[in-house]
Amino acid sequence: MSDPILKVRDLKRDYVISGGMFGKTKLLHAVKGVSFDVARGSTLAVVGESGCGKSTLARMLTMIDPPTSGTIEIDGETIDITSHGITREMRQAVQIVFQNPYGSLNPRQKIGAVLEEPLLLNTSMSAAERRDAALAMLEKVGLPPAHYGRYPHMFSGGQRQRVAIARAIMLRPKLLVLDEPVSALDLSVQAQILNLLRDLQDEFDLTYVFISHDLSVVRYIADEVMVMYFGEAVEHGTRDQVFSDPQHDYTKTLFAATPRADVESIKKRLAAKSAA
Numbered sequence: 622m623s624d625p626i627l628k629v630r631d632l633k634r635d636y637v638i639s640g641g642m643f644g645k646t647k648l649l650h651a652v653k654g655v656s657f658d659v660a661r662g663s664t665l666a667v668v669g670e671s672g673c674g675k676s677t678l679a680r681m682l683t684m685i686d687p688p689t690s691g692t693i694e695i696d697g698e699t700i701d702i703t704s705h706g707i708t709r710e711m712r713q714a715v716q717i718v719f720q721n722p723y724g725s726l727n728p729r730q731k732i733g734a735v736l737e738e739p740l741l742l743n744t745s746m747s748a749a750e751r752r753d754a755a756l757a758m759l760e761k762v763g764l765p766p767a768h769y770g771r772y773p774h775m776f777s778g779g780q781r782q783r784v785a786i787a788r789a790i791m792l793r794p795k796l797l798v799l800d801e802p803v804s805a806l807d808l809s810v811q812a813q814i815l816n817l818l819r820d821l822q823d824e825f826d827l828t829y830v831f832i833s834h835d836l837s838v839v840r841y842i843a844d845e846v847m848v849m850y851f852g853e854a855v856e857h858g859t860r861d862q863v864f865s866d867p868q869h870d871y872t873k874t875l876f877a878a879t880p881r882a883d884v885e886s887i888k889k890r891l892a893a894k895s896a897a
């Protein structure tokens with residue numbers, strides 16, 4: 622890959638879980654040695670069924686959870702969460718957006734304060750500069766300036782997700798990890814948020830790791846697709862490769878089980894019906 626911003630090698634995460642009786646413990650291998658690169662400015666979609674390790678991978682990439690072994694390199698710097706700590710710059714370089722923004726937004730904090738907090742903690746910007754930056758970011762994510770003084774409960778789910786995305790990019794991260802960012806939203810709102818993510822990617826030169834179980838979303842947003850199955854990456858290729866010619870049995874089953882949300886085929890069906 623010409624210019625990878627993210628390099629992951631043989632990444633593993635085990636969890637010690639209680640085995641039930643007699644206090645025995647077992648190791649659960651949530652992620653079993655995953656390797657991949659993501660090119661700068663591109664989107665890698667990670668798909669796979671519930672429990673296959675997608676969120677575990679997301680937590681390792683965003684330095685929330687330490688890997689059991691393996692390496693993560695971001696823009697040439699190795700992330701070492703276990704030994705000499707992580708610099709503030711490294712933390713700023715990677716941000717995350719979760720499925721449910723309500724859970725990650727403080728209900729007592731106005732949106733302006735939500736957006737200014739990363740600036741307050743990490744920069745020496747003045748109050749006026751922070752306010753200007755927050756207002757500018759509101760506009761970038763399609764929210765009016767009047768929302769600056771509102772609380773999270775006054776927003777719709779889609780608007781809250783816009784706020785969560787805005788907060789995540791206030792410090793201009795190199796990598797944005799999105800864990801099922803549109804799964805809780807209505808279809809029409811999903812499309813708006815996906816379009817917004819595309820626009821922001823161009824404008825801020827963002828790289829996305831986009832986790833989703835929804836293949837129509839993946840088809841829309843991904844440059845490359847990685848399929849996970851029981852903690853392993855069983856398939857990885859360009860979107861067109863993976864969609865047109867899935868290799869692994871699991872991928873074939875996954876694709877066969879998912880109804881095609883293919884607009885063209887729906888249009889054709891409707892046309893055929895009205896002609897009949």
Ligand SMILES: Nc1ncnc2c1ncn2[C@@H]1O[C@H](COP(=O)(O)OP(=O)(O)OP(=O)(O)O)[C@@H](O)[C@H]1O
Pocket residue numbers: 636637638649651669670671672673674675676677678834
């Ligand atoms: N903190 C933890 N302690 C113990 N086991 C965990 C922990 N976090 C995750 N697991 C286990 O690791 C496996 C992978 O979980 P993970 O949350 O990464 O799956 P996922 O692919 O994100 O699933 P979903 O699509 O449902 O969000 C699961 O078996 C889960 O039970």
Ligand SMILES: [Mg+2]
Pocket residue numbers: 675676677800
């Ligand atoms: Mg998950």
